Amino acid sequence: MATDSSSVNPVERLARWRKGIPFQVGGSNGTAECGAVLSGEELWQLRLTTADLDEQRLLALLTEPMPQALDAISESLCENPDSPWDQERPFLVTVGCLLERAYRNVCARMDELLVDTDSNVSSVFADREELVRDLVRNSLAVRLDTMLHRSMVAELAKEHAANPSVAKEPADRFAEAVARFTEPGRRRALFDEFPLLAQRLHTVAELWQAFAVELLERLVTDLPELLTTLGAPASLGHLATVRAGLGDSHRSSRSVAVIEFSSGWKAVYKPRPFGVDAHFQDLLEWVNERTDGLNLRTVRCFDRGDYGWMEYVQAWPCTGSIELRTFYRRQGALLALLYVLHASDANAENLIAAGDQPVLIDLETLLQPRLEVLRSGNRSVAETAADELFGSSVIHAGLLPAGPYGWADRSGMSVQDGAGASSIRIPHVEAPGTDRMRIRLRKAAVPRGDNQPDHVVRLRDYVDSVLVGFTEVYTLLGRNRDALTRQDGPLAAFRTDQVRVLLRDTSTYGLILGMSFHPRLLRNRWDLEEHFDLLWREVATKPGLAAVTESERRALWAVDIPAFDARVDGTEVLDDQGAVVLDTGVTSGWQLLNEALERLGDEDLARQIWLIRACMLSNGVRWDEPVAVARDAHAPAATPIDDEPLYGVAQAVAERLVDLAVGDSEGAVWLGVRTGAETNWQVGVTGPDLYAGGLGIALFLGHYAEVSGDAEYRDLARRAAGAAVQQLRRGRFGRGTDVLGLIGLGGAVYALAQLGALWADDGLIAIARSLVAAMPPLIARDEDFAVIDGAAGALLGAGTLSRISGDADILDVIRDAADRLLTAQGAGSGNAAWMPRRMHELGLVEEPLAGYGHGASGIASALVCASELLGDETYLDAALLAVDYERRLFEPKHGNWRDIRRFSGHEGPATEKVGDWTDTEGNTIAWCHGAVGIGLTRLHILRHCADDGVESDMVAALETTLRSGFGNGNSLCHGDFGSLELAVTVASDRADGELWTRLRRHAATVVDSITEEGWRCGIQRDLEVPGLYNGLAGIGFGALRVSAAPGVPSPFLVP
Incomplete structure (x- = not known):
């Protein structure tokens, strides 16, 4: 007899349930988790009300025996x-x-x-x-x-x-x-x-x-x-096979099926309303009739109302470069259509590469409505405006590689070679078919998809082809916007179609459903009900989703992926039983289509082109490895540059940032490229970080405003800082709330401390203190250590705040970080340096690195900072041991330190080390890796102790930088202004007039190149991004530093 095998009494079970993960609202940094607008108690009460329960009724249900059925x-x-x-x-x-x-x-x-x-x-x-x-x-x-x-x-x-x-x-x-x-x-x-x-x-x-x-x-x-x-x-011939279960099951175990006859001919069955698929083919024919040589492939459809059949599309590769360019031109054309149709989910599984024809085979998510319930709470007006701009852009379709999944990109343009892995650990069977069979969680391999026109393609090689097709069809739609929606136009037919509405990422449902078959959840109904309450985690930030959770729960109980529908011109969302679950805050897909047609024009086209380029040029590029094109020729000018042209560069950057800002009188954000979940770059709204986000931009604008006396820029800087603070309160860093270094808490503390001092703003200093207070548990488990993302970056940020605020409590955190670095020094490598866990797991390093951003020099600088602030030379001694380790990697012939990262065999298919900002052996010369950052650390050490070896290192780093460290774009992280920063710091420290002259001659060449060719940023140099370390703000900041404008600090966390 089936019995309730749980030994937990109902009262204890209820207490445990209401304290479960979904109702634990609060982040590790003490802020509301992900912008929660409901407390844990409010969320629990809403969960009960939605299920028509109260605690007494639920307690009574918990005491009921298992049903006899x-x-x-x-x-x-x-x-x-x-x-x-x-x-x-x-x-x-x-x-x-x-x-x-x-x-x-x-x-x-x-x-x-x-x-x-x-x-x-x-x-x-x-x-x-x-x-x-x-x-x-x-x-x-x-x-x-x-x-x-x-x-x-x-x-x-x-x-x-x-x-x-x-x-x-x-x-x-x-x-x-x-x-x-x-x-x-x-x-x-x-x-x-x-x-x-x-x-x-x-x-x-x-x-x-x-x-x-x-x-x-x-x-x-x-x-x-x-x-x-x-x-x-x-x-x-006869019917040979019927293969069902292709894709997810929805609506009472229905799924896509393929029928195949003995002759080999196939057709696809789709058990859902099919009008939108058929009408899209008509739209393609309309486009083909009005374009030259585009000839987008149409797919035969048999629309039966509630379901339909379509011809099977067989994948095969392109046969050469001409076909590949044609393929991507057509993909750009499809992207223009998907943009206007406010489509989503055009992912790798829904697109087939049939030779030089990209063919969309699942169109149920065209003409998506906009839903107020999907808006996160506690967001600034600026973020909301940027999100709407982003959500109504080409990104929304899912065709472009813009997601946060690192090597597991599954967009329609994704390029996989089968060697990549998902960013989420899923159950994997080990030793199948043996008595040692076990299930372990691990990152699953991502197979090569049928969406790829060839085995390995570098997307950046086909940006121009995509833009040709996109612009061609975008312009065509703009010329014919009125005819398109007339009663006899190709878009009017969509108006009464039914489409599937995506309320959550399907992978969320898939994970919850897969986990629901863990044995511990299959003994008692209430264990499973509690598990399905994972749906409520997102309700904390989006309370409107509460209205759909019961429908989702019912589908998951039936082992289905929940599905919701809407009519294209309707303002109601229905569940898979036909019940209305949302009837307020719904903007119909038809209205959004008309709004998109009205937007078509030069300004909108420019924005969409930037987004396309940003996605394609940053695809596969990780922030922890080189990204550049071949180095430009660079020779120092005959005459040193004056201050005026440098101020001109800073002013032009500031003006451009004003133009690109999105927001209101309270806040400002930008569209940019920021660090993602798996050390990749992600196109989206800027986060709060120093490296590529709002605080870095605010730091430049704030100091430029002081130099120029222009209140407009001070206002924008304050608005940028205000939006960043709101993001910080939600713990919104690109990789979550657990990032310590320059791209996380450490960089934020540094920026807030500097801005607080600049504006005499005690509120910003207080926020910086609260972030430092959140560091200790993260420091204790840190295994990355580096300035970029580890305890060293946290220490340097906290050190800056300590100097500015004089707060003694901060010294305790600095000691925690320094001790963590001491404990980890040499662990796992046998060297007096540090092995960064994430980079090691990615296969990028087998030995500790040299350099500032990711290597021993940056960590040594943090230890020197600790030694100074704590008065303990133990930390200085450890820093000198790290310097000794790096000396093993020094190559006197080139005056540089070996870059021992391993790139071959560990790159995504669209990633490579392109060109260089390197010496003749390919060793990086930059702040993040190589001579520039190493020179800064040696200078930092020399402020505290005289050492001939350290002095020799510093001189070698400076001379190598001045000889070979230019021509790789203009960024701070790994471009010209980063190289100039080393020279500026040395010249300032030593009052070296001759060095000032040398560096200003180099700066003259850099400014001339900007005047002739425009800014060259640091993701891909012809991609304009707003951030401090890799973008426009850093170029402006670097110009201020070279001008020796008073009060402008180093951007590199160097004290």
Whole structure:
């Protein structure tokens, strides 16, 4: 008998539930998590109200016994099938009766269907029993096996412990254990322990049977017209296979299916409203008639209202560079259509590369409505405006590689070679088919998709092709905007279509659903209900989503991915049962289409082109590795530059940042490229960070305003800082709230301290203090250590705040960070340096690095800072040991330090080390790696102790920088102004007039190149981005530093 195996009493269970993860609203830095607008208690009460419950009613439900119906289900699963199913999936031995039942029922219905059917149709189903058996095997059996896996692995481990096998081979011992489940009693014991597994297996089997019967009924009814409409060959042959379960299951286990005939001809069945697919083909024909040589491929469709059929599109590669350029021109044309149609989800699975034709094969998410419930709370007006700009842009379609998933990019333009991995750990079976079989979480490989026109493509090589196609169709739509929406126009037909509405990322549902088959969740209904409350985590930031959670929960119980729909011109969102779940705050897809048509023009085109270029040029580029093109020729000018042209550069940058700002009188943000979740770059709204975000931009604008006396720039700087502070309160860094270094808390503290001092703003200083107070637990578990993202960057930021505020409590945090660095020095490498965990896991390093951003020099600078502030020379001694380590990497011939990062074999398919800002051996000369940053650290050390070796290093670094450190764009991180910063710092420290003259001669050449060619930023040099270290703000800041404008600090956290 199925029983509630939980030993937790109802009162304890209720207390635990309400304190569970979804209702723990609060981040690690003490701020509201991700902009939560509801407290944990408010969220809990809303969760109860949505389910028509209160705590007393829920407590009463928790005391109820398991439904008797579960006993009957468990009993029914103990019947033995007539024959075994799918020997390749041994766990199906436990559900053979379900498979057998489904097979018999579907066969019986097929017999009924074909009794009075035309002989031409019935002859197509020549071997119907084998056809149905194959359908059960390739669809239902696969689903049930997936559902069983985790529980069966756990049971087999118990089985091995209870009944040790004498078999010698692991596979034989596994087979023996599985064979025991052919016994009805053993299966009954399994389902008595996991009654919810039995219930859900039974539910899926019943729903699947209904889906399979519906599919075959429709196929029999539609077959003659289907074959004619889709252009089937005359010699079709018989129906060989029906493959269902392609993609996610929705709406009572329905899924996409492919039918294939013995001749090889195929067609695709889609069990959803199909009008939008058919009307898109008409739109493509309209475009083809009005363009020269574009000839976008159309796909034959047979629209049956609630469902439809389409021709199968076979993938094959392009045969050369001409076809590749044509492919990407056409992809740009499709992007223009998707932009105007406010599409989404045009990902790798929904696009096929058929030679030089990119073909969209799933169009259910065209004409998406805009939903107020999807707006996060606690966002500034500036962020909201930028989000709307971003959400109504080309990015929204999902075709461009703009997402946060690192090597697991699955956009329609994604390029994978099969070596990449997802950013999310998912269950993986180790040692399958043996008694050592276990399930572990790991990052899954991302296979090469059929969306790729060739095995390996560098997207940046085809930016121009995409832009040609995009501009061509964008302009065409703009010229014909009125005709497009007239009653007889190609867009008017979409107006009454039904589309699927994406309320959450499908992967969120997939993860929650997959986790729901963990054995600990299958014993008691309330454990599973509590698990499904993971849906409520997002409700904390978007309370409007509460209205859909019950519909989502019902679908997940039925082992479906939740699906929602809307009419294109409607303002209601319906769930998969047809119930209205949202009827307020819905802007229809039809209205958004008309708004997009009205936007078409030169200004909008320029913005969309920037976004396209930003996505394609930053795709596959990680912030922790080189990105550049071949170095420009550079020689110092004959005459040193005066201050005026340098101020002119800073003023031009400031004016450009004003033009690009998005916001209101309270806040300002920008569209830019920021650090993503997996050390990649991500196109989006700027975050709060110093490196590429709002605080870095504010730091430049604030100091430029002081130099120029222009209040407009001071106002923009304050608004930028204000928006960044709001983001900080939500913990919004690119990689989450757990980033310590320059790209996280350390950089934010540095900027806030500097701005607080500049403006005598105690409020900014107080915020900086609160961020330092959040550092200790992160420092204790830090394994990256570096200035960029580790404890060293946190220490340097905190050190700046300590000097400015004089707050003694900050010294405790500085000591924590310094001690963490001391403890980790040499660990795992045997050297007096530090191995950064993330870079090591990515395969980029096997030994500790030299350099400032990621290497030993930057960490040494942090230790010198600690030694100064704490009065403890232990830290200075450790810094000198790190310098000794770096000396092993010094190459006197080139006056530089070896860059020992490993790029070959560890890059994404669209990533490479292109060109250089290097010496003749390819060693980087920059702040982040190489001579520039190393020179800064040596100068820092020399302020505290005299050392001939350190002095020699500093001189070598300076001379190498002045000789070879220019011509790689203008950025601070790894460009000209970064190289100039070393010379500026040395010249300032030593009052070296001759050095000032030398560096200003170099600066003259840099400014001349900007005048002639424009700014060259540091992601890809012809991509304009706003940030401090890699973009415009850094160019302006660097110009101020070279001008020796008073009060402008080093941007590099160097004290």
